[in-house]
Amino acid sequence: MTQDIPVLPASRPAAGGFAPGVQAPRWHPASQGRQGRWPDALRPWLLDQGSLTAKLMAFSQGEFRVRVLRQGLARPDVSERRCLGVGPGRWVLVREVILMGKGESWVFARSLLPLSSLKGRLRQLRQLNTRPLGGFLFRQPDLEREPMEISRLKPGQRYVPPSLQRGETLWGRRSVFRLEGRPLLVSEVFLPAFLERVSL
Numbered sequence: 001m002t003q004d005i006p007v008l009p010a011s012r013p014a015a016g017g018f019a020p021g022v023q024a025p026r027w028h029p030a031s032q033g034r035q036g037r038w039p040d041a042l043r044p045w046l047l048d049q050g051s052l053t054a055k056l057m058a059f060s061q062g063e064f065r066v067r068v069l070r071q072g073l074a075r076p077d078v079s080e081r082r083c084l085g086v087g088p089g090r091w092v093l094v095r096e097v098i099l100m101g102k103g104e105s106w107v108f109a110r111s112l113l114p115l116s117s118l119k120g121r122l123r124q125l126r127q128l129n130t131r132p133l134g135g136f137l138f139r140q141p142d143l144e145r146e147p148m149e150i151s152r153l154k155p156g157q158r159y160v161p162p163s164l165q166r167g168e169t170l171w172g173r174r175s176v177f178r179l180e181g182r183p184l185l186v187s188e189v190f191l192p193a194f195l196e197r198v199s200l
């Protein structure tokens with residue numbers, strides 16, 4: 001069932017579990033009243049319930065692409081496991097990409113799909129490659145989305161590959177999607193180049 005999916009090296013902190021000493025982000029429900037701390041320009045992006053891919057395609061005037069960093073089997077961190085309802089030690093498909101707009105790195109996205117979710121019409125998610133996940137999800141009429149959670153990632157927080165950071169606070173969001181009751185967790189962190197664009 002999974003022999004065609006590579007195993008991600010556990011030494012990479014963002015691949016499944018985190019390297020020793022690396023703290024996972026803390027996520028809070030968007031409704032928890034911390035909105036006053038969010039950057040004004042990001043607020044509509046953090047809360048939007050539609051496809052981020054579609055919004056970024058429009059915002060980039062079509063200069064959009066998905067750069068796949070890695071996709072393979074790994075173990076989620078504790079918080080991710082709880083979102084997905086998978087037990088300790090279980091492997092999931094982890095997909096980490098950068099959503100590129102106008103040639104810049106705009107969003108780091110990390111999606112986790114339990115192997116039990118990769119059945120039926122979701123089986124094709126095993127080989128998405130550079131096709132955006134949202135392009136498939138938001139075509140499904142029975143797509144469900146749970147409430148958004150928000151995280152403020154302090155400088156140096158290694159959830160986002162260090163090469164994508166510039167030493168500033170980043171903001172991320174995540175939510176669980178469900179199709180046929182099967183969950184997948186999508187986390188998205190807005191990167192410095194995007195923060196500059198929306199703050200113009």
Ligand SMILES: C=C(O[C@@H]1C=C(C(=O)O)C=C[C@H]1O)C(=O)O
Pocket residue numbers: 050051052053054066095096097099107109110111131132133134135137186187188
């Ligand atoms: C869920 C969506 O898909 C986007 C595309 C992703 C991908 O291709 O891996 C991951 C997260 C999202 O930013 C969306 O467009 O909202």
